[in-house]
Amino acid sequence: MNVSNVIKIFEFPGGIYPPENKTQSMQLPLGSVPIPPQLIIPLNQHxxxxxxxxxxxxxxxxxxxxIAAADGTFSANVHASSSGVVSAINNFVLPHPSGMSGECITITTDGKHESFITEACEDFTALDPLRLLDKIRAAGVIGLGGAxxxxxxxxxIKSTQKIDTLIINGAECEPYITADDMLMQARADDIIAGSFLLAHILHNPKRLVIAVEDNKPKAIAALQTALKNYVEKNPGSSIEIIGVPTKYPSGGAKQLIQIITGHEIPHGHHSADINASCVNVGTAAAAWRAVHFGEPLTSRITTVVGESLDTQRNIDVLIGTPIDYVLKHHGFNPAKASRVIMGGSMMGFxxxxxxxxxxxxxxxxxAPTKKEAPIPPPAQACIRCGLCSEVCPASLLPQQLFWYAQAEDTDRLQAHNLFDCIECGACSYVCPSKIPLVQYYRAAKGNIRQQLADKEKADRSRQRFEFRQTRIEKEEAAKEVKRVARKKAADEVKQKLAEQKAKANDEPVVEENILAAAPQVAAVVTAVAKANSAQPGFEEQKSRLERIVGAAKNSLESARAPLVPKNPEFPITEEQLVRQQSRIKQTELKLAEAEKKLSEFLATANSQPTEDLVTAAMARAQTKLSLSPAEKLRANLEALEARLQKAQEKAEQAKAEASPSANALQLGVVKMQEKIADVKAELAELEKAQPKASNKAEQTAVEQAMQKAKARAESLANMSEEEKRADQIKTMEARLQKAKERLARAESENDPHVEAFKKAVINIEEKLKELL
Incomplete structure (x- = not known):
């Protein structure tokens, strides 16, 4: 155990010696106030x-x-300070210089103070540092001596950093405040244990120091006694308890690090960058209680002082206790008080x-009287005395900062390191013109932060806009390429059809170019092929429908399963239950539809022979071919209107059930309406135009193809399964041969569709392999 008089300490620049006013609140032991009727707990205390x-x-x-979970890395959990019922979650006034409000949770207490069960830890050295950090984070522990x-x-800390010196800050240089002094006297054991805990988390720095101002002899003695007891139980442990000179603001983290190590933290850097860390004694004790007892941060020691109070002392007060309630229990006299300040007389507000x-x-x-803290006189003009520069502990130029803050010159303020100002108030204290310099600096910092936030927001908006514009341009370019390709392909097809039609007058239509001469024949052949394959594919279609039914049943079972929260602390909400009911209804409808399709298929699949299917398919194809363009459009219009009616019914049902898919279904209705409008417009134009004469050669080709398809259907109906398979193989081999010939011809003519021909050959080869 080291003694301060044999340990070298260093000086920091500037500083002042204001009246301490610390004896008033140290006459009584640590006290408390009754549990208030209501606790107002802000969600942002950090x-x-x-x-x-x-x-x-x-x-x-x-x-x-x-009661409130941390939102991100730079956030902290919030816990109930006492037992009761949550009566409000709304905005309430916060203890802030601007008098702003923020979201708070109000708890109407029951006076029982029933505690939540926590998890204790007897030996913190047995746990990994990351696990200890999780416990401290879960307890909502934040720095209790600063911001x-x-x-x-x-x-x-970062993996590239190593802490050589850990300083536990018990300096407490601010006038009037004695909360840390009382803590060190009353709970020195917690501070000593917490110091070793923090050292373990930081991988045991070479130096572990508790720094206390030399105007707190009782606190130093209590810490030395607690350290002696700890060392007896844990041999080999060591802490330097150092008494530092009483000088304001020696309790600032940067200043205390400079006092202990002699190193100044460079501009734009943190203490870890010079291998040091500084933690308040209250924070060390809270971290210890969080790990050892599993106790969250729900109360703290606070100094209640001022001549307008009947009783001045330190109390252990529940977080969320209204300040007027605290003042009432200390005999506050509003008539005597000049104002009520949170914090000390130098940095408080x-x-x-x-x-x-x-x-x-x-x-x-x-709560000082008018005599203790008289209303400051109006500020006068700066006389350029330079006292503010002499007492600045950060070696800044307060006079220049004041001028630039008045002129709102943010560039020069940042160039003169405004954000290095710790807002200690030393410059305002010595200013003979009574200029509230710190208030100017605070306002300037707030303006700069707001400007940076606005700029960042604008940059994000600009990036989103530029990304959207780029995406739209790419999509338009891709659409244009597709339009050009489609137009080129259509022109080529039209040219080939024109050539074939011209040849049809001189040459008979042969099997090879029947489909090319009359594209409608493809519909007939396709219909016949589907009719022929209907009977052999019965089992396959039945299996597919049964799979759909099974999948629908599984989906319904999954939708009906009880909801389980991912985190036990977050219960299932009413909105999640409503969504589950909507999913169940949708799944039930899908299952009913799938079962209906399966039953209809089983009832009608074998009721019609193959020949009837072929005849029906050919009849449908003939009917479709015999329709004029106007009749085709009318038929299409009727089908679209029937689909529109079904789509509207589904959209209305989804809207009534508050289904998440309601918007998508409504969008489908709108698109269907647009399509119907397009068909109506096309029909109107067609009715105005003159009908065109049909081509005799095309009609002849159609009739030939129909006869050929019918004859083939009749022959397939009389074949066995093996004969049908052999016939399919023979047909596929013939198609493959023709496809290869077309490919060879296309390659010799440098046809632009060579790749399409190659793909066709590959597809036919794969189908042939499946048959073989």
Whole structure:
């Protein structure tokens, strides 16, 4: 155990010696206040994103129960400070310099203070540092001596960094505040154990130091006694307890690191960059309790001081307790008070609404009289005395920063390292013109942060717009390429058909070019082929429909399964249950439709012989071929209108059931309506035009193809299965031979569709292999 008088310490630039005013609140032992009727717990008590509530109005909660989960890395969990019922989740005034409001969870307490069951850890050395960080993060521990930076993030250093010096900060240089002093006297054991815990997480730095200002002899003595007891149980452990000179602001992290190590943190860097880390004594104790007892951060020691109070002391107060409730239990006299300040007289700020709650970073509630803290006189012109520069602990130029802040010159403010200002208030304290310099710096920082946020938002919007424009241009280019290719292919087909029609007057239509001469014949041949394959494919179609029914049953069983939350802390919501019911209804409809199709197929599949199927298919094809273009459009229009009616019914049903697919179904209805409008317009134009004369050669080709297809259907009907297979192989071999000839001809003529011919040859070869 080391003593401060034999350890070298260093100086930091600037600094002041304001009246300490620390004795008033140290006359009484650590106290408390009764559980308030209501606890107002803000979701953002830390640097970073606010936590997200996981409870609902009406839920009963226990002390220490998680009520809001951290949202991202730079966030912290929030727990109930006492047992009760959640009565509100809304915006409420926050303890902030601007008097802003934020989302809070209000708990109406029951006075029982029933606690949530937690998990204890007897030996932290047996756990991996990452596991310990998880426990600290789960407990919602943040920095209790500064701006509230999440402790788990601060201790999770980069793999490229190594902490050589860990400093536990007990300096507490701010006037009036004695919360850390009382903590060190009352709970020194927790601080010592917490210091070794943090050292273990940081892989045991070479130096472990507890730094306390030399105006706290009782705290130093209590820490030395606690260290002695700890070392007796854990031989080989060592901490340097150092008394540092009383000077404001020696309790600042950067200044204390410079005092202990002699190294100054460079501009734009953090303490870990110089292999050091600084943690408040309150944070160390809270981390220890979080790991050893599984205790979340639900209360803290706060100094309640000021001559307008009947009682001045330190209390262990529940987080979320309204400040006016705390003041009431200490005999607050509003007539005597000049104002109420949260924090000390140097870095604290005036509270605009005393209903604001105590939060994790509330270390002091100061209620001075008008004599203690008189209203500051109006600011006068700067006389350029230079005192502000002499006392600045960050070696800045407060005078220049003040001018640039007035001129809103953000570039020069950043060039003069405005963000290195720790807002200690030393410059305002010594200013003979009573200029509130710190307020100017705070406002300038806020403006710069807002400008950067706006710029980042604008950049993201611009990037999204540019990406969208690029995507649209690519899609349009691809569409244009496809349109050109389709037009070229259509022109080539028209030219070939014209040539074949011209030859039809002089040459008889042979089997090779029947389909080319009359494209309608393809429909007849396809219909006959489908009719012929209907009977042999019975089992296959039956199996497919049965598979569809089975899949629908499995989907229904899955949809009816009870919902299980991924995280036990997040219960199933009403919205999720409504969505489940919608999925069940949709799945039931699909199953009913699949079973209906299967039963209809089984009832009608064998009722009609093959010859009837062929005759029906040919009749349908003949009917379709005999229709005029106008009649075809009318038939198409009737079919589209029938489909539109079904689509509208489905869309209305989905909308009534609040189905997630309602918007998609409505969009389908709109598209169907557009298609019907196009068909109607095309029909109107066709009716105005003169009908064209049919081509005799085409009609002859159609009749020949019909006769040929009918004869082939009759011959296939009289064949056995083996004969049909042999006939298919023979036909496929003939098709393959012709396809190869066409490919060879296309390659010799440098035809642009060579690849398509190659693909056709490959497809026929694969089908032939399947038959063989």
């Amino acid at each position: 640097i970073g994103a606010p936590a997200k509530p996981i409870v609902q109005i009406g839920d009963k909660v226990l002390a220490g129960q998680l 509230g930076f999440p402790t788990s993030v601060k201790l999770n 005036t509270l605009h609404d005393l209903r604001a709650p105590v939060i994790k970073t509330t270390n002091c509630i100061l």
